[in-house]
Amino acid sequence: MGGLRELAASLVAPGPCGVAVRDRLKHLTPQDEMVLRAIGAHQGTLASRDLKTRCVDGLEHSGDTWAARKRELTGVSSSRIAGAITKATHDQWALARRCQAAYIRTLDAGIKTLRHRLSLPVGEKGTKRAAGGYRSKGEWFRKSRRLATLEARHTAAVGDWQAGRVRVVRGGKRLLNTRHHLTDAGLTEDRWRERWEAERWFIAADGESGKRFGNETIRVTPDGEVSIKLPVPLAHLANTRHGRYTLTARVGFAHRGVEWADRIEANRAVAYRIHLDTGRRRWYLTASWQRPAIQTIPLETARARGMIGVDTNADHFAAYRLDQHGNPIGDPHRFDYDLSGSAGHRDAQIRHALTRLINWVGRVGVGAIGIEDLDFSNEKTREKHGGRKRFRQLISGIPTGKLKARLVSMAAEHGLSVIAVDPAYTSLWGAQHWQKPLTTPHRKMSRHDAAGIAIGRRALGHPIRRRTAPPPHDQSDRAGPRTAQAEPDNRRREGTRPPTTDRPPGGPPPNGKRKRGTSASKTVRDAPSTQQWVQDSLMHTG
Structure with a gap:
């Protein structure tokens, strides 16, 4: 990290x-x-x-x-x-x-x-x-x-x-x-x-x-x-x-x-x-x-009724509703727009998509919209991306400045707050931690939908990654790090478990005697556990 x-x-x-x-x-x-x-x-x-x-x-x-x-x-x-x-x-x-x-x-x-x-x-x-x-x-x-x-x-x-x-x-x-x-x-x-x-x-x-x-x-x-x-x-x-x-x-x-x-x-x-x-x-x-300058409300007040995380793309907004604890609610929503044609047509498309988004936010009763604070001023150069012409056209087509101005203006008229978050790693971590767990036979999750959850969680002040189950084999660290639930300041969160005896691993036993049972008991003790760790739900409050 x-x-x-x-x-x-x-x-x-x-x-x-x-x-x-x-x-x-x-x-x-x-x-x-x-x-x-x-x-x-x-x-x-x-x-x-x-x-x-x-x-x-x-x-x-x-x-x-x-x-x-x-x-x-x-x-x-x-x-x-x-x-x-x-x-x-x-x-x-x-x-x-x-x-x-x-x-x-x-x-x-x-x-x-x-x-x-x-x-x-x-x-x-x-x-x-x-x-x-x-x-x-x-x-x-x-x-x-x-x-x-x-x-x-x-x-x-x-x-x-x-x-x-x-x-x-x-x-x-x-x-x-x-x-x-x-x-x-x-x-x-x-x-x-x-x-x-x-x-x-x-x-x-x-x-x-x-x-x-x-x-x-x-x-x-x-x-x-x-x-x-x-x-x-x-x-x-x-x-x-x-x-x-x-x-x-x-x-x-x-x-x-x-x-x-x-x-x-x-x-x-x-x-x-x-x-x-x-x-x-x-x-x-x-x-x-x-108009006179309006004092913005505190972050905690804006987060009180949950959040709508919005991922901005070249042709659509991917939005997901989250409660105040960062849990996804319902299904993802997509609001399409077409940025081809004249400037007037592009502007009308953005306004129409934002209108549908804000109307949906009002219906579900959420008071804030989380969106990335995008700025591609240094990302459009052909020197940085070389021959990736389609990618340069993609990021050039995302309406960053006009979108932010339009969204803030239209949301203010409906009493909604807009929370701007850092866009770093939202697509990567959203796909890694949320795309697969939320995909069901009746719900198709795209990378952009998962990014909307990541943006919403960051706007709520929660980490993007969700809580994971312990390793599948047993209570030791045989399958890798124990869990993602440890606090960031805990330096032993990914360490190995302490030895079960009073001697260091691989060292001679004290006084030349074993502290535990016979070899038969050792075989029983090291046998794989039959207990299966299952996470009941994605819902949590921390």
Whole structure:
């Protein structure tokens, strides 16, 4: 056990701190659409210029440069619009820096693996913890060239990081590259241009508590009327007083509508964003606001009513119910999803699977869900797994970040707690200790189902392995270690039984005399025992 890594402590995941709801802007007139396009194009141009200026500033950015940029934008828009643009610029620049740091970490992991394998003799076998040498001299040469390429990329990335240079594409790098593959994407140049321009528009406004209905730039009244404060160059398009344009569309949020109405009637801050879905030719309004931080409940309280252990896989959730003592109850449950297709389809599949999981948890009356705290940031490199392309695709397909965010948010709405546990050895030990004992002619247990039990037991604070019966032969240690029930700090838990005489094994008898009976009695004493050790049940309370 000395080679196993130390396990991280389980924790109750904090609840969501923000809310976002969306509704469609229906029945817009051509004049409404013309005004929205004009606003988006004008403010999008301002946002692009501001982002360029921020990238040029790099690490020299300060409060004075921020104020100068905001003053420049205020003259061609308004103070509130300028504040929203500069804040969005800072968020985008910070995101690019985080992605840059993650890219450097990935390069570091790949370079470390390549250097290790290149240092080994050709054909040397690896171990479970470290890869071996390459199979041939040709592969060794190709990987040495690969190492030189990664080192060059790493040097360039570190130079950009130290200089504060980031590369950001407003509208998305993927959509920009699609311009060179229009046939494969099924787009014409005009359709691509329309989508590109719509992605670069900026029609958004941050909320402000104390102002009328929580937002002065994009105002939505309780009856659903939407009005927009126009920037100075577009003030001639206003159709109401004070340079505002009121849309003919009405909105009504079906989801969280009561919570949204309570906020705007109390004049609490609500942020809005308007965007065009060019594929569907529909306009949408998204409202978002922050919630106060919710104090997480203690671990013992979350564990009081049992646990649902969930194993996350590339195409399904494997869930098992456990009581508070860690005993499996009932049969395993599987919630499938399909992560092929578009991003919208994948997101809908995850939400649907989580909805079915949470509904089942509510029906059985359990108050917490145990899930692995997965992070495959360093596991996807081809240098680590070599030619195991299918395995790399498998771990890349597991929705780690999006899944955790979705589950925590949806579980909080149903009063459920989410306990994140260390994922180390859950699949291995679950299959070793739980898959075979729970398999019956009427219950089929997979490795993933057993992993769900292991995750649930770890979330409850119990060891993964179950209690085992003594050795089958007799009460001695002839068949191996006596049992798995000894405490971890007992150093004699796997030792041999003490001798039955007052002399050491194999030593001469004291005073030259035997202490026990004759040879016949010895034969009787060493005869195999007829007692059979049978574990009555898997249920236990320790």
